[in-house]
Amino acid sequence: EAGVTQFPSHSVIEKGQTVTLRCDPISGHDNLYWYRRVMGKEIKFLLHFVKESKQDESGMPNNRFLAERTGGTYSTLKVQPAELEDSGVYFCASSQVGGSSQFFGPGTRLTVL
Amino acid sequence: AQSVTQLDSQVPVFEEAPVELRCNYSSSVSVYLFWYVQYPNQGLQLLLKYLSGSTLVKGINGFEAEFNKSQTSFHLRKPSVHISDTAEYFCAGQSGGGADGLTFGKGTHLIIQP
Numbered sequence: 001e002a003g004v005t006q007f008p009s010h011s012v013i014e015k016g017q018t019v020t021l022r023c024d025p026i027s028g029h030d031n032l033y034w035y036r037r038v039m040g041k042e043i044k045f046l047l048h049f050v051k052e053s054k055q056d057e058s059g060m061p062n063n064r065f066l067a068e069r070t071g072g073t074y075s076t077l078k079v080q081p082a083e084l085e086d087s088g089v090y091f092c093a094s095s096q097v098g099g100s101s102q103f104f105g106p107g108t109r110l111t112v113l
Numbered sequence: 114a115q116s117v118t119q120l121d122s123q124v125p126v127f128e129e130a131p132v133e134l135r136c137n138y139s140s141s142v143s144v145y146l147f148w149y150v151q152y153p154n155q156g157l158q159l160l161l162k163y164l165s166g167s168t169l170v171k172g173i174n175g176f177e178a179e180f181n182k183s184q185t186s187f188h189l190r191k192p193s194v195h196i197s198d199t200a201e202y203f204c205a206g207q208s209g210g211g212a213d214g215l216t217f218g219k220g221t222h223l224i225i226q227p
Contacts, residue, residue: 003156004156031212033214033215035214035215035217041219042217042218042219042220043203043205043215043217043220044217045214045215045216046214047214048212048213048214050212055212056213056214059214091156091157093157095212097212098211098212099211100145100162100164100207100211101147101159101162102159102215103159104149104156104157104158105156106155106156107156
């Protein structure tokens with residue numbers, strides 16, 4: 001069974017540009033989460049989807065971040081426009097409804113210059 | 114609000130020695146606790162979790178952790194480490210709903226010395 005996949009693995013962009021990160025959860029997992037780790041800090045929760053609905057987006061830093069999960073399968077996280085402080089590793093995780101274990105993807109390393 | 118504290122940013126240990134990685138949590142509600150490991154250039158992998166029941170939890174790769182409610186701790190232990198255990202270890206907590214986002218500690222680098 002395929003695990004959580006994320007694309008791209010690395011992205012280097014300039015300040016002001018737009019970047020879209022993609023996450024494909026494990027098949028059948030209705031819960032999908034986005035997290036971010038800024039260098040030197042802890043991994044922070046961004047938001048939680050249940051199928052296509054945003055269950056909790058309390059961790060989203062500001063309105064430059066837009067997450068979608070159309071059709072309840074894969075999810076995208078768009079940063080527009082990117083700022084220097086957006087640099088970090090963005091992780092996606094998924095879990096089954098009623099399941100407590102979240103399975104993480106390898107992350108996307110975003111560098112904003 | 115929940116918080117998770119990993120006081121040690123790095124723990125150097127000699128190969129085949131025992132190790133304990135410390136984690137303390139703060140929560141006013143029931144909490145689930147997890148340990149994840151991130152090997153170099155890989156994603157996070159679940160080592161073990163505590164939901165309820167027995168306070169001693171056994172995980173993969175010979176790791177175990179003990180939930181201690183009175184000390185609000187969930188320390189990770191392994192009796193004998195190997196070079197392959199070199200990684201960053203993360204403690205995380207989740208409010209009792211079971212589907213909420215995780216609250217992570219800052220991580221502990223386990224450095225195995227030959």
